[in-house]
Amino acid sequence: MTALDTLLQGGLRRAATQDPYLDIAAVGKQFGTFVALKDVSLRVQEGEFISFLGPSGCGKTTLLRAIAGLDPATTGVIRQAGRDITGLPPAARDFGIVFQSYALFPNFSVADNIAYGLRGPAWPAKRVKARVAELLDLVGLAEHALKYPAQLSGGQQQRVALARALAPEPGLLLLDEPLSALDAIVRLHLRQEIRDLQRRLGVTTIMVTHDQEEAMAVSDRILVMSRGHVQQIGTPEEVYRSPATAFVASFVGRSSAFDAVVQAAPGSITAHGVTLQAEAARGLLYGTTLRAFVRPEDVRLGVAAAGLPGAVPMTVTHLEFLGPTCRLSLERGAFRLEADLPPDQVRDAGALPGAEVLAAVPPDRIMVFPADE
Amino acid sequence: MSEALAGPLVRVEASADQRLMRAGLWLAGAFLLLALGLPMAVLLSRAFEDQAGHFVGLANFATYVSTPALLRSAWNSVWTAGLAMVIVVPLAFTYAYALTRSRLPFKPLFRAVMLLPILAPSLLPALSLIYLFGNQGMLRWMLPMENIYGAPGIIVAQVFSTFPSAAIILSVALATADARLYEAAEALKAGRARVFATVTLPSARFGLVSAAVVTFTAVVTDFGIPKVIGGQFPVLATDVYKQVVGLQDFNMGAVVGLVLLLPALAAFALQRWAEGKRAATLTGRAVPLVPKARLARDLPLTLFCLAMAGLLVGIVAVAAWGSLIRFWPWNLSLTLDNYDFGRFDSSGWGAVETSIRMALATACIGTAVVFLGAYVMERAPRLTGLDAGLRGAVGLLATVPLAIPGLVLGLAYILFFNHPANPLGFLYGTLAILVLNSLVHFYTVGHLTATTAIRQLDPEFEAVGASLKVPVAETFRRVTLPICLPAILEIWVYLFVNAMTTVSAVIFLYGPATKPASVSVVHMGEAGQASAAAAMACVLLGVAILAKLAQMAVGGLTARATQGWRQR
Numbered sequence: 001m002t003a004l005d006t007l008l009q010g011g012l013r014r015a016a017t018q019d020p021y022l023d024i025a026a027v028g029k030q031f032g033t034f035v036a037l038k039d040v041s042l043r044v045q046e047g048e049f050i051s052f053l054g055p056s057g058c059g060k061t062t063l064l065r066a067i068a069g070l071d072p073a074t075t076g077v078i079r080q081a082g083r084d085i086t087g088l089p090p091a092a093r094d095f096g097i098v099f100q101s102y103a104l105f106p107n108f109s110v111a112d113n114i115a116y117g118l119r120g121p122a123w124p125a126k127r128v129k130a131r132v133a134e135l136l137d138l139v140g141l142a143e144h145a146l147k148y149p150a151q152l153s154g155g156q157q158q159r160v161a162l163a164r165a166l167a168p169e170p171g172l173l174l175l176d177e178p179l180s181a182l183d184a185i186v187r188l189h190l191r192q193e194i195r196d197l198q199r200r201l202g203v204t205t206i207m208v209t210h211d212q213e214e215a216m217a218v219s220d221r222i223l224v225m226s227r228g229h230v231q232q233i234g235t236p237e238e239v240y241r242s243p244a245t246a247f248v249a250s251f252v253g254r255s256s257a258f259d260a261v262v263q264a265a266p267g268s269i270t271a272h273g274v275t276l277q278a279e280a281a282r283g284l285l286y287g288t289t290l291r292a293f294v295r296p297e298d299v300r301l302g303v304a305a306a307g308l309p310g311a312v313p314m315t316v317t318h319l320e321f322l323g324p325t326c327r328l329s330l331e332r333g334a335f336r337l338e339a340d341l342p343p344d345q346v347r348d349a350g351a352l353p354g355a356e357v358l359a360a361v362p363p364d365r366i367m368v369f370p371a372d373e
Numbered sequence: 374m375s376e377a378l379a380g381p382l383v384r385v386e387a388s389a390d391q392r393l394m395r396a397g398l399w400l401a402g403a404f405l406l407l408a409l410g411l412p413m414a415v416l417l418s419r420a421f422e423d424q425a426g427h428f429v430g431l432a433n434f435a436t437y438v439s440t441p442a443l444l445r446s447a448w449n450s451v452w453t454a455g456l457a458m459v460i461v462v463p464l465a466f467t468y469a470y471a472l473t474r475s476r477l478p479f480k481p482l483f484r485a486v487m488l489l490p491i492l493a494p495s496l497l498p499a500l501s502l503i504y505l506f507g508n509q510g511m512l513r514w515m516l517p518m519e520n521i522y523g524a525p526g527i528i529v530a531q532v533f534s535t536f537p538s539a540a541i542i543l544s545v546a547l548a549t550a551d552a553r554l555y556e557a558a559e560a561l562k563a564g565r566a567r568v569f570a571t572v573t574l575p576s577a578r579f580g581l582v583s584a585a586v587v588t589f590t591a592v593v594t595d596f597g598i599p600k601v602i603g604g605q606f607p608v609l610a611t612d613v614y615k616q617v618v619g620l621q622d623f624n625m626g627a628v629v630g631l632v633l634l635l636p637a638l639a640a641f642a643l644q645r646w647a648e649g650k651r652a653a654t655l656t657g658r659a660v661p662l663v664p665k666a667r668l669a670r671d672l673p674l675t676l677f678c679l680a681m682a683g684l685l686v687g688i689v690a691v692a693a694w695g696s697l698i699r700f701w702p703w704n705l706s707l708t709l710d711n712y713d714f715g716r717f718d719s720s721g722w723g724a725v726e727t728s729i730r731m732a733l734a735t736a737c738i739g740t741a742v743v744f745l746g747a748y749v750m751e752r753a754p755r756l757t758g759l760d761a762g763l764r765g766a767v768g769l770l771a772t773v774p775l776a777i778p779g780l781v782l783g784l785a786y787i788l789f790f791n792h793p794a795n796p797l798g799f800l801y802g803t804l805a806i807l808v809l810n811s812l813v814h815f816y817t818v819g820h821l822t823a824t825t826a827i828r829q830l831d832p833e834f835e836a837v838g839a840s841l842k843v844p845v846a847e848t849f850r851r852v853t854l855p856i857c858l859p860a861i862l863e864i865w866v867y868l869f870v871n872a873m874t875t876v877s878a879v880i881f882l883y884g885p886a887t888k889p890a891s892v893s894v895v896h897m898g899e900a901g902q903a904s905a906a907a908a909m910a911c912v913l914l915g916v917a918i919l920a921k922l923a924q925m926a927v928g929g930l931t932a933r934a935t936q937g938w939r940q941r
Contacts (some may be wrong), residue, residue, distance in 0.1 A: 028378040075381065
């Protein structure tokens with residue numbers, strides 16, 4: 001366990017002793033005969049940043065809309081700050097939301113959009129003005145206050161939507177694929193901005209995304225979903241290093257996947273005639289079929305592989321130079337691996353296309369799951 | 374994933390806003406059921422009853438099929454409509470092609486002229502033809518036959534009155550061209566004829582189907598033109614009228630009405646099919662085509678458009694001129710006598726006033742009903758299966774009026790509202806029933822316009838409003854209404870103009886004190902008072918043009934306030 005892990009785990013243990021801000025218990029959602037969510041439970045602490053991650057159609061947006069009350073849950077209980085909100089209409093809940101499309105009012109200026117929720121006796125005109133100015137500063141759009149949304153770039157529109165959602169100081173911020181309509185560079189920049197803003201304001205935040213890199217970059221914890229079921233809830237490192245299911249292993253991060261069978265010797269497996277040592281396969285019954293995953297950065301070559309158990313010579317079939325790393329495709333019969341290594345190591349190992357090099361994976365870095373999953 | 378969820382179900386509470394929208398949807402459904410569903414059901418049942426109200430099965434239909442006169446008019450309707458369609462579609466296609474795919478000069482002007490017949494009562498071209506080729510026609514010597522009354526008159530008049538709708542449909546179909554397809558064809562060295570046959574025509578083929586279908590249906594179901602210029606030539610539409618008004622045989626009227634419904638229903642189905650196909654061929658990434666100048670194409674097209682526009686303006690001008698003539702064709706001095714309607718028809722100028730009051734009421738009430746109905750249909754919460762089912766049912770009901778000819782709806786209204794057991798019977802013969810009938814008759818086009826406008830708004834506006842604790846009524850007032858104002862004005866003018874000019878929808882329903890001007894025109898035309906009929910048709914045209922100008926003025930005045938954000 002790394003130092004980072006220990007730190008995060010300690011924080012979480014401390015947090016777990018408090019009552020959660022948002023408590024989702026055994027929530028299900030059914031559309032007609034289609035079950036979109038089944039038995040989803042999650043406890044979110046105040047101030048946490050949680051991402052719902054999964055491929056399209058996995059139910060992550062459905063879960064977000066159930067929390068918002070836009071499509072209320074069919075079964076289960078959702079509590080926010082101790083209050084049962086499961087069946088309440090959206091207006092009776094306490095949240096701000098940013099949609100993928102932003103849903104900015106096109107006929108309102110930026111300032112009017114932000115002020116839209118600031119109404120009623122609690123918001124006299126003077127206070128509204130001050131709050132709007134504060135938010136414009138916060139998202140860095142002060143000079144665009146009087147423009148219409150159509151006159152802004154996508155990233156700026158996104159910031160307006162964020163400011164509008166945050167204006168009435170909601171207890172919970174919901175972000176539905178907030179970055180997917182933007183181009184790659186703006187995305188990287190804006191996701192950091194959102195995270196900084198969230199830290200500064202301390203607002204509990206849930207973001208839906210299908211981009212695993214985005215989820216890992218900004219979240220305290222990630223909830224990985226597939227076909228309406230929760231696959232894993234954990235910190236980015238837990239989800240990446242110790243995936244709970246084969247689905248998580250394949251969906252989060254890159255990996256080479258292969259079928260393997262448990263051998264008689266403890267911790268020994270074979271895949272396509274190649275015998276490997278895998279810590280995780282210890283204690284499994286002889287003959288069990290497995291699905292195994294190896295991260296590309298965990299593959300060792302040449303000298304680094306020589307000392308490891310289960311090292312085998314493999315042929316380099318393809319090499320891509322990506323700058324900080326090289327991506328190699330390795331092959332021995334039907335057994336294939338993908339490896340990421342710094343260019344220096346590739347050169348030292350002599351791993352040119354067509355060459356044969358010694359390759360190995362540290363036994364604790366092979367992730368295995370029952371094959372029938 | 375078909376296993377059902379276990380455990381106690383969440384009791385979903387609807388907010389006040391959601392309950393309000395749901396109530397609105399029920400109200401819209403109830404309105405359409407009462408004003409459309411029930412009358413049509415009564416019409417249907419009357420076709421299977423005898424005069425005394427006993428169920429007789431298909432006996433009425435058997436009588437119909439064994440009456441040669443009735444069958445002949447059905448055939449007359451079909452072949453005149455077919456011929457009119459075959460003439461109109463190529464003309465409209467060429468005109469639309471010139472508007473969209475050439476460097477035709479003064480395009481806005483040609484576009485405006487194209488719309489002229491829509492603003493006029495449909496039988497205005499018929500009146501002009503009577504001036505030119507009728508018994509006292511100025512150009513009668515040009516005709517190979519005795520006079521224009523009968524099939525030739527019907528066909529020519531229909532060509533003029535259906536031209537705008539066909540041309541609008543085709544110019545929309547041709548406007549959405551993808552320049553990349555033409556560039557690809559050119560790069561592959563395809564000749565002009567081949568490009569036209571392989572790119573242009575296929576991309577417009579669903580537009581052609583729509584235009585043909587709309588023309589055919591409009592001709593089959595139109596009542597005013599055959600009544601005025603048809604002479605002794607019987608068609609389905611005049612048969613319905615004869616059975617009901619002449620012979621007082623409501624059951625046979627219902628049977629003929631159902632027969633009239635057949636082509637309209639078939640057209641409706643074909644139209645929906647074509648629309649579905651057309652949507653699928655359009656991609657969001659198309660690059661708009663900008664036609665390059667080419668004299669060999671532009672000159673003939675310009676000449677064609679000039680001729681066509683000349684004919685359209687000419688036919689209106691003949692009616693206008695004729696209405697100012699003292700005694701056609703012997704005394705051509707000008708006079709306003711023909712506008713003294715009291716001399717020709719007992720309701721006089723009162724008919725014009727009735728028409729304006731009816732059109733105003735239809736437009737004002739109708740725009741509110743249609744737009745709010747479309748809004749709740751699009752945006753009411755779908756929390757339960759019942760919500761979704763209701764939405765589907767209301768949506769279907771809202772598109773049905775398009776398939777029901779005005780005469781058939783009018784007949785259904787008499788049978789329904791005149792029924793002794795109907796507590797709403799007091800409406801019969803009042804202005805209210807004319808308004809209700811026109812509103813329902815023209816419901817669908819307004820509904821589709823509203824739906825299109827509302828669907829262009831982000832579907833999450835109401836959700837954003839709810840999350841910010843803003844009532845839906847405020848979001849509707851501050852966001853939806855201002856953005857949709859152009860569409861709302863469009864619906865208002867559409868309802869106003871159509872209520873002003875319709876004949877078929879109201880011919881059965883007016884009372885002694887509520888005779889609309891469009892019906893007066895038919896009566897005067899029938900009685901041989903062509904000048905007075907033309908005069909009143911011109912008054913209707915004038916009012917319709919004023920309404921259109923008012924729409925443009927209001928749209929222009931409010932553009933800065935409500936549409937300023939559209940500028941970049």
